[in-house]
Amino acid sequence: MPDAPRSASQPELTALFATVQQHFQDVIVPLWQGPGWNAAMALPYEALDAEHRPLPPQRYRAMACARQLYLFASLIGDVPAAEERAAALFRSLQRHFHDAEHGGWFYSIDAHGAPLDQRKDLYTHAFILFACAHYWAKVREPLVASVLNAALEVVAQRFATDDGLYEASLDRDWSSLNTGPLQNPLMHLAEAFLATLSVRDDTAVQTALVVLCDGMHKRFIHPDDGVMLEKPLGAVDNWFEPGHQFEWYFLLESSALLRGSTLHRSLSRAFSATEQQGVNQQTGAVRAMLDPNLDGRPRDETQRIWAQAEYLRALTLRPDSEALIQRQLLALQQRFLHAGGWYECLDRDSAVSRGDMPSTTPYHLATCYRGLAEYFG
Template sequence: MQPVSRSASQPELTALFASVQQHFQEVIVPLWQGPGWNAELALPYEALDAEHSPLPPQRYRAMACARQLYVFSSLIGQVPAAEERSAQLFSSLQRHFHDAEHGGWFYSIDALGAPLDQRKDLYTHAFILFACAHYWDKVREPSVGHLLDTALEVIAQRFATGDGLYEACLERDWTSLQTGPLQNPLMHLAEAFLATLAARQDDAVQSMLVTLCTAMQQRFIDPHQGVLMEKPLGAVDNWYEPGHQFEWYFLLESSPLLRGSQLHGSLERAFAFTEQSGVDPHSGAVKAMLDLNGKARDATQRIWAQAEYLRALTLRPDAEAAVQRQLLALQQNFLHAGGWHECRDEQGQVSREDMPSTTPYHLATCYRGLADYLG
């Protein structure tokens, strides 16, 4: 007998997920096809207000462009004009943000399209690599493959520090800013390496990924609680974020290459502690920042952390009830007829009315994980 799929054995969860997916495709995506799109610059506005009007533009970030490229490339064949929008975003990434003099990509441009923050940060470059890997996997166009190769080369030659880790930020001309490595850009670099390996065989990228995870275990895992810190061990004023613990857990657990690594073992062992200290047992709300004792430094509830916890739960054993509970909490507490609530405060009150262009990426990756879970 064929095993029964989860979608057949869990009809309530399947119906709930269908409703959430419909909301994404019929409410959230059109926001960025219509009012959230600056047709003159061919870029998404940074954020929309609750009435779907763009916030007065101060800047446009390359990272936001790349995240939307991921979202629309993932929707090719599912949403009308997704392929056209992906091509526009890919073109804008090069036209607006590429540094023709020094290589790499600027962090941001101003409201008129002139370079603004011209530093080179790893977070931006990781998302460019991530988006291009997904886009190339869909369209297999030589220009996309070339940019993918260029991004990899820039990251390896400019950001790498020779110990498996990478500088978080450099000057425009690649001179040092003494930032050192930071957890969040390194996590998204690991995510980008995984996306590259999903799109093609690449021994060099595989080696860089394994070496990165080995270095993360050595430099970022607290030896007592086993959680992954935001700054290297020994740094002043360090903390950890449950949302990032869950995000790392999903990346490691879902990868046959990384599952069973030391870093995976650490995140596996720390999962229960992170849940107990970082997730409200009644509402399912994920706290933003904790100290090493599990005390909240910031109890803000952010939609991206909710999405990452939900996605991580899809890979936990016997988590069917928890997955359904968290998906319902996401729908009831953060999604609404006009879009979504970005943040709630410690008391659960909506604390941020705007909707950033970067958030649909988190929802898209979460829903992809749910789709895989339901089979």
């Protein structure tokens, strides 16, 4: 790797982080308290344009509602009216998306509140579990605990497969769609299990998490490079995403239960090579997709803000990383954040390729900043 940039002094780096945090609280969070909030539906719009106008709603997703529930639950005590907004989002999750007939939660509703995509996907259920764990930690309300338990039960009884992994998607009545397991929903399920274990002792969840990570190592880790693939080994047209590699690394490294596991060891060994091939060493830009072998051939060089955030968060758990944290925090601030919010995507030449602001992105920024706050201590 080329020489890292000059290391900032600790006060200088702390001041930079404080500026980025202030931008989050003063600019980004108010977008979802004001123009991004559909008061009639009690749901966040899916996205705002660069002028803070809601994009014409085509749908509302349960996953987006859950991510915003996590966001405002995490802000309780720090941001005015955060608790009221979290309560409204929790009610909307049940009101709009819960399937009273078959159990679980729909994927989406249409612009008028009618069920749209009624399939049951693991990604959605993982975020409902994740959000409810964090929300319950703040409010300790029995109804929140009941939803948390219901989500765990659905995941265990409906999505689980014999090999310790989980189907990515099922039909509304839980019949098979033959999707099999996919990396991204499974990663967020691991994240949700960790969130659950952070707020209560749960032997069943702990066991499920360990078995899940063992299954991920067997089914998704490239045998030569140790990188996490997006589809199981042997699948046609496979690829890997540096952002997800960094996201997995943070989850495993931050967990006393998972640190030292075979999965953790694989991703730790592959971290430097992922940086070399997946991160532009001049700009700090994280590339979107690479071919499975770490041979330097990017498949997609789009720069996404969530991947930038995940790399930065992962660096907080790497040794001797202060200079790289400085570089990446500056890259996030100077290349993605702006006075009106953020740029969602840049192209390979760093031109803005997606200027709208989805309601799901503040989740990534919030978890990144939480990791940074713990790093600065």
